[in-house]
Amino acid sequence: MPKLPYSFYQQDNVTDLAVQLLGKQLFTLVNGKLTGGTIVETEAYNGIADKASHAYGGRFTPRTSTMYEPGGISYVYLCYGIHHLFNVVTASKNTPHAVLIRGLMPTVGLETMLERRKMNSLAPRITAGPGALAQALAINKALNAKDLLGDEIWIEDNGISFGPEEIVASPRIGVAYAEDHALLPWRFYVKGNKYVSKPHA
Template identity: 40%
Template sequence: MHRHQNHLTQSFYERSAERVAKDLIGCLLERTLEDGTRLAGYIAETEAYVGPEDRASHAFGGHRSQRNESMWAPPGTVYVYFTYGMHHCLNVSCLRQDHPAAVLIRAVFPILGLKTMRTLRTKRPRKHALKDRHLCDGPGKLCQAFAIDRSLDGVNLLQSSQIAIRQGVAIKGGEIQCTPRIGIGTAGDWVGKPLRWVTRVDPR
């Protein structure tokens, strides 16, 4: 195995989804495409899906299937799911193997490969040109911009040549807001829990 400098460590991911989600803010998401093109951005928004007790989680009640198997995988495993019939979303498993906890990466500030990202985000004709700040400002958008789909599901972030997360820029605690998660409709008590972390500080 090739260990890269600045890679987040295994122990970084061997923590609760809450801790991992908050600490991923400001880290660098990197992607290398088949043709060698490199894409990167600083993580700006995350959500924690804490475990089988979390009604909003795909693994609620211990539900385990082919779709969400990566949530149960060793910490640092990529979980990509397909939703709304057209979008992919990127997650990282955490805490421990056989416990379904994960962090959803919802947005990044793009810093490398913006031209390629814009092409990937414009497969259908658009009415309005895409501003840089809208390239990766949503979980489905960032998967489009980074060419992330189910083919990356199950890969290990510490070992993959296709995707990695590295130390990035330090964001002060005061610059990170914590709010309820987005798009959680019917999860009882879990709807309002503050499990989303977001910064408006753009380090670019």
Template identity: 45%
Template sequence: MPAVRPVPEPRAPSEGAALLEGAAPLPRDFYARPALVVARACIGKVLVHTTPEGTAAGRIVETEAYRGPEDLAAHSAGGRRTVRTEVMFGPAGYAYVFQLYGMHWAFNIVVASEGEPHAVLIRAIEPVIGLPLMSRRRGVAPGRIELTNGPGKLCKALGLDRAAYGMDVCGAQLSLLPGAAGPIGRSPRINVDYAGAWAKKPWRFYERGNRYVSVPPRH
């Protein structure tokens, strides 16, 4: 029986900063794969966003896969192609950003092949770089899990908003860096009850035991 890998310990700021030294963004072919493969593979990777305010980053600990047009939980369900969803029909490795409840931003990465409107939602991160900056943006103490334990929270902490729509995730400003993950769990996606049977698909992935995972199950 293979050994179970432990959940990585939270990184100190100095250790997090070392991630940027000599690390290259993941290549576009990392994203040019099926949504379920990428959603799982993103766990443990480090999402980095650099703005004039500084650089902030976190280990991805929770994702969801969306596979339109068949997937009724996807914004591209039924082949819906609008100004909002247009980037999903393009090549992999670009940002799809949308508003939740007209208030909060959510960050997704376009995946699979061009013409397939598939995306991976980043639901939660464990902060590792730029905690003071993230704390100021959120108005939340650096050590609290509420800093980044949800899609809207992580976007505000990282400074991701409408301006990130269509941004290259393989570039210098926004990228994923290599990183390790602990044991990975699966569950149905969150808040997609409107999608009928599609809401029951186990297309949510999360790092087991990580306190930044947004909602149960976490184990």
């Protein structure tokens, strides 16, 4: 299956791009283990204009500098001291847009994922939620700022796409501090899918 080209990642409209990522296949190859699945939940972060973004107001720190790179690389960071979160950097250089991947339907490397998650049997929580899927795919800071057309972490298009009636737009999660921007419907997920994180619809 073809990997998504740079032209896909460098689109300016980050919310459109977040919708288009639903149904794409995310893979990692870590320590010789291939794991991956279908993306079923995303959130858009709209650069310097978005109060919920780390780059709000043009904030530029060692951590956020990755987001200012041209679209087509990963942005991985630690949240709440425990969880790694995986984002796709989008748009062109110096436009710090990003899409957070929040939910994945596992298809490849189930045994490896169960082992990494310390689970005995398959349950939706194996990859439902951004911290959970990062652990299942062995995503950590070593995978920050990686080329998404490389051979450690990448996204493929296998032709799966969801119709508008299958996609739900809702407010983003955990960003209540973003005031008026907290209610923007920039979280997108596949209706009824078991691998979507908490608030289902």
